[in-house]
Amino acid sequence: MAPSQASHVPSLDNLIKSFNSQSLEASIESLIFLLKRRQVKGDECAKATAHILRQVVAKSKWRDVDELLSRVQSVGSRLVRSAPLEPVIGNVVRRVLGLIRDEANEDRNADDIGSEAASDIQSLTPSTTPQPPRPRPTPIRPSPSVLSSGLTVSKSMFNLLSVKAPSESPVTGASTPLSQAQPASVHALRSEVMDGIEEILDEINQADDQIAGFSDIQIHPGDYVLAYQPSRTVERFLVKAASKRRFTVIIASLESPSPGSSELSYAALRKKLNAAGVNTINLASNGLMAYIPRVNKVIFSAKAVYQNGGLLVDSGSCVAAQAAREYLKPVIVLCPVYKFCPEDPSDEVSRGELGSPGSYVSYANGSAVDALDVENTVTDYIPPDLVDVYLTNL
Amino acid sequence: MSKQGKGGGAAGKAKKPAKAGADEKGEDVLQAVILADSFQDKFKPFTLETPRCLLPLVNVPVIEYTLEFLASNGVQEVFIYCGAHSENIERYIHESTRWSPASAISPFSSLEFIRVSDAHSIGDFLRDLDKRGIITGDFVLVHGDLVSNIQLDAALAKHRARREANRDACMTVVLRSVGDQPHRAAKARGITPVFVVDPATGRCLQYEEMHPLQSEHYLDLDPAVFSHGEFEIRTDLVDCGIDICTPDVLALWSESFDYELPRKNFLHGVLKDWELNGKLLYAEILDEGYAARASNLQMYDCISRDVLERWTLPFVPDSNLIHGQTYKRVKGGNYVEDHALAERGAKVTRSVVGRGTTIKAGSVISGSSIGRRCKIGKDVRIENSHIWDDAVIGDGASVVHSVLAGSVVVGAHCRIPEGSLISYNVHIDSGIQMPSKPPARISVLTDDGQLAPTDTSLVGPGGTGALYEVAADEEESDDEDGANRDPAILQSSLIYSLEGLNISTSSISTLASEQDDYDTDNDNISLAGSVQAGDYFGSHARDRLSSFASDESASKPDGDFHNDAVNGLVDALRADDSTDFDSAKLEFMGLRLANNASDSAMRRAIAVAFVRRAAELMRPEHGGLELTKAVAEALTSKHGAVKFIKEVGVGGDGVAQQAEFALAVQRALLGELKELEVGRAGALLAALLQQLYNRDVLEEEGILAWWADKRVGEGEKMDALREKCRVLVEWLENADEEESSEEEEEDNEHDEDE
Known part of the structure; x- marks a missing residue:
């Protein structure tokens, strides 16, 4: 989704701008529908998820960690369900959940210390929070016994992860003293988590550049590099390499009947590469095999990397x-860490997402539309054995 | 979507006053108007119970597609005009978690329903909208049955640029080109829109409609078109009724009070009168994206297939755009919701299956959409059909290319052949074979919403439901857009294909009778313009020919004349304060000169005016006079009215002129059939003729000549009207038995009245 000239069209940018003016629930719902309508897709999903979860942490009312976790979980699972073929969303949600647990753990550790020595907490809390927002110290601290009863259950990360029921009873039991105690820690936790999400966002934003930093190691002078449907990540990578090396890029893309925007973006890439003195060759994907023998390496970026090493592309x-494998050419996959999924590819993933048949058959061609049953898969699954190098941002 | 929800709504409202000042720049909020009633009955019998926009299309009510389309284009304020079943639509929207105006998550900052009690056409809606003054800037006008994934931003930007360059560029029609090998969507539409477009600027120069049943296979270009230099005549466009309008468009609607349809009347008329109104209309022709209207059953079928084939992406089942839907794409090109169960051995391909549906072993289902909670027995065969929620299909039944509405029960081993329409709650007993020619339309309700007596010969002894028949008269009075009538036959009675009707003789005869109505119903098309190829009189031959030659183009002034004249005369007849008709006569003659109206046009106008007045007087709100009194009142309440008819209406003493006038009266009555049933109209005709005879306007020879004229009996209704005058004519023929016959005549009329 290019930034739209017309302000009407809903997009991620518009959504982010509107965070302040609309309720949280409305923001979540609009994002869900942006995802459902594919108005936010691909790399934008990760960013969008981080942004919306940041709003969840900031705006929703929660009194303790468990509540925050379940809030994030429920929003996260709604997002994941709305775009089943964007596993990145799930990754970001998991990252945020992990972050909250970590922060909560730190806090509790601090609380443990605090319960033993109240003076310590005063010095410790400000140090953990970047900007200490009135860390109301201990006058109304709950008694250690209540606190620990609340802690014994929720201290373990794995309990937080899945089992919610047992953690509820002690919390409700301890609600009166806790609720008085919460403001300080909630406030601190909130800002910590939000900072953490901010970091995740930074990481997402910087990932492409970080990966591009490795380009001169992977691309050697005189190489012939096949870039299949270069994404933004691949573009950065190539452009960065072009500043140091002399090589040739073969840009392969689907021969689409209506070139439109994708054609334009490749044009920009070609321009940049040529300006840096790198030759480019354009290739329709059906001419791929003819060029493979000349190619030294194949580069593309993944939408997600599964636990088994398989790719969603x-x-x-x-x-x-496959062509590269046939000719024993190395396949380099660029994938930032946030695209690594701790799960196996589902059936849906291996079948691929179906797009509109419009890219192969023109709607205007009535007889073809009637006669053909066009299945246009817009995603592929690549089994792990076809990939040689995974290049991440770490 | 920059402002949403409650906060957004408030912000939007706070902005409004400021924005009204800077109206030209008021682009912050995009408004849209949904016309949720089409004033057509192409979906009957289903629309007897459910409005068209709530019919499920691939298990999603059609209006969801429309609303989602608007939301995806960032529309923020939506106004919905509902007609029939408005309470159903309102309830649906209010209960929807996503669209309800009270909901915080609605993508629209406001959504309002507007009810118009006395609307009879889309034109009435838009004129009402103009009066309300709620439209502040550019708005998108769509129909409530639109399915589209088009992104309008480019078209909107162009529209704005044009409007800023020239204030008169007031409307952009968004069209989708479908090429010269038309897709089924183009085939299914019945009417082929013909756009004459300037390819350089996209300006629309002329608009016409063609359909396979019309007698004239010619299109007449306005000579003015040629002065524009290059132009294209395009018939390869699907017109999905998306218009981007400025408020000026509404003003145009208000100016022309007789426009009913946005295309046939409005677009055609505004382009035709370009020199008068100076407005420029543009066409934005898109080559990608999907847009179609589920405007008839064929389109419904076609769009369903397109949705299954994912042309409408992202509006496909597995996007689960509706709250609570859980469709997943599974093997075989199917979309299956959670908890849908297909037993091992059932074969389902390219279909949609809703939640809670069970399909037993041995059934074969292809290309169909099946709603929720359906029960499909063993060895059932379902092909290309649409089965809505809660249907039950017994073992061994077969359903081919049909629509089965909600809660239909089909017994075991039934056969439902191609093209059948089975409406809500119909039960069909086991082992019944539905007729295939013509395909059955079965409903438990009759056309007027009453419970129909079960026809056991059709649905079996244990069934409920009867053949749904549209009585010819009913259709007349219900069908508001008479202009659409001819192609409407193609779209409603023939459910899925155009074949058959084109060549069958029955269709031709239907055409002929419809053609008559067409003339008289449609006030803006002159009689002369579409007179049947009957023999006319020398003095009229010229203008008849010229009207033929230029079809509607040349008849347009006549149309204006007709409307103005009829309204002027009726007003004069109604006027309470004066008893003099001279001024009306003067005005009429002035109009005649100004428009250079032909004799036939005048005759027609006068006939229509008096008939209308007489019919009006018979209605309870105008006194409910009885027939003869009403006629007498209409004719004699104003001095000089009779003389006026004699001198201007008949226009001479010739027998031929008198016969023509009588014919004009008869046709005028045909036009009033909306309000009167045939029998009463016939009686009114007889009374009118008789009183005109008594007042020496018509002579015996004139009436007899009219009686003998073969045009008088053309068509079913004309004939019905004529029959009512048989007594009068016989009485004229036996003039010596005057007294007794007259009484008889009176009696007869009273009988009719009762």
Whole structure:
């Protein structure tokens, strides 16, 4: 989604701008529908998820960690369900959940110390929070016994992860003293978590550049690099490499009947590469095999990397990977860490997402529309054995 | 979507006053108007119970697609005009978690329903909208049955640029080109819109409509078109009724009080009168994206297939756009919701299956959409059909290319052949074979919403439901857009294909009778313009020919004349304060000169005016006079009215002129059939003729000549009207039995009245 000239069209940018003016629930719902309508997709999903979770942490009312966790979980699972083929969303949600648990753990550790020595907490809390927002100290601290009863259950991360029921009873039991105690820690936790999410966002934003930093190691002078449907990540990578090396880029793309925006963006890439003195060759994907023998390496970016090492990619990349394997050319996959999923590919993933048949058959061609059953998969699954190098941002 | 929810709503409202000042720049809020009633009955019998926009299309009510389309284009304020079943639509929206105006998550900052009690056409809606003054800037006008994934931002930007360059560029029609090998969507539409467009600027120069049943296969270009230089005539466009309008468009609607349809009347008329109104209309022709209206059953079928084939992406089942839907794409090109159960051995391909539906072993289902909680027995065959929620289909039944509405029960081993429409709650007993020619339309309700007596020969002894028949008269009075009538036959009675009707003789005869109504119903098309190829009189031959030659173009002034003249005369007849008709006569003659109206046009106008007045007097709100008194009142309440009819209406002593006038009266009555039933109209005709005879306007020879004229009996209704005058004519023929016959005549009329 390019930034739209017309302000009407809903987009991620518009959504982020509108965070302040609308309720949290409305923001979540609009994001869900942006995802459902594919108006936010691909790399934007990660960013969008982080942004919306930041709003959840900031705006929703929660009294303790468990409540925050369940809030984030429920919003997260709604987002994941709305775009089942964007696993990145789930990754970011998991990251945020982990972050909250970590912060909570730190706090509790601090609380433990605090319960033993109240003076310590006063010095400790400000140090953990970047900007100490009135860390109301201990006058109304709950008694250690109540606190620990609340803690014994929720201290363990794994309990937080899945089992909510047992953690509820002690919390409700301890609600009166806790609720008085909460403001300080809640406030601190809130700002800590929000800072953490901010860091995740930074990481997402910087990932491409970080990966591009490795380009000169991977691309050697005189290389012929096949970039299959270069994404923004691949573009950065190539442009960065072009500043140091002389090589040739073969840009392969699907031959689409209506070039439109994708064609334009490749044009920009070609311009940049040529300006840096790198030759580019354009290739329709059906001419791929002819060029593979000349190629030194194949580069593309993944939408997600699964636990088994398999990749979710834009359609067509699989053909490139297979061709490269046939000729024993290395396949380099660029994938920032936030795209690594701790799960196995589902059935849906291996079948691929279906797009509109419009990219292969023109709607205007009535007889073809009637006669053909066009399945246009827009994503591919690449099994792990076709990939040689995973290049991440760490 | 920059402002949403409650906060957004408040912000939007706070902005409004300021924005009204800077109206030209008022682009912060995009408004949209949904016309949720089409004043058509192409979806009957289903629309007897449910409005068209709530019919499920691939298990999603059609209006969801429309609303989602608007939301995806960042529309913020929505106004919905409902007609029939408005309470259903309102309830649906208010109960929807996503669209309810009270909901915080609605993507629209406001959503309002507007009810118009006396609307009879889309034109009435838009004129009402103009009066309300709620439209502040550019708005998108769509129909409530639109399915589209088009992104309007480019079209909107162009529209704005044009409007800023020239204030008169007031409307952009968004069209989708479908090429010269038309897609089924283009085939299914019945009417082919013909746009004459300037390819350089996109300006629309002329608009016409063609359909396969019309007698004239020619299109007449306005000579003015040629002065624009290059132009294209395009018939390869699907017109999905998306208009981007400025408020000026509403003003145009208000100016022309007789426009009913946005295309046939409004677009055609505004382009035609370009030199008068100076407004420029543009067409934005898109080559990508999907847009279609579920405007008839064929389109409904076609869009369903397109949705399954994912042309409408992202509006496909597995996007689960409706709250609570959980469709997933599974093997075989199916979309299946959670808790839908297909037994091992059931074969389902390219279909949608809703939650809670069970399909037993041995059933074969392809290309169909099946709603929630349906029960499908063993060895059932379902092909390309639409089965809505809660239907039950017994073992061994077969359903081919049909629509089965909600809660239909089909017994075991039934056969439902292609094209059948089975409406809500119909039960069909086991082993019944539905007729295939013509395909059955079965409903438990009759056309007027009453419970129909069960036809056991059709649905079996244990069934409920009867053949749904649209009585010809009913259709007349219900069908508001008479202009659409001819192609409407294609779209409603023929459910899925155009074949058959084109060549069958029955269709031709239907055409002929419809053609008649067309003339008289549609006030803005002159009689002369579409007179049947009957013999006319020398003096009229010229203008008849010219009207033919230029079809509607040349007849347009006549249309204006007709409307103005009729309204002027009726007003004069109604006027309480004066008893003099001279001024009306003067005005009429002035109009005639100004428009250079032909004799036939005048005759027609006068006939229509008096008939209308007489019919009006018979209605309870105007005194409910009885027939003869009403006629007498209409004719004699004003001095000089009779003389006026004699001198201007008949226009001479010739027998031929008198016969023509009588014919004009008869046709005028045909036009009033909306208000009167045939029998009463016939009686009114007889009374009118008789009183005109008594007042020496018409002579015996004139009436007899009219009686003998073969045009008088053309078409079913004309004939019905004529029959009512048989007594009068017989009485004229036996003039010596005057007294007794007259009484008889009177009696007859009273009988009719009762």
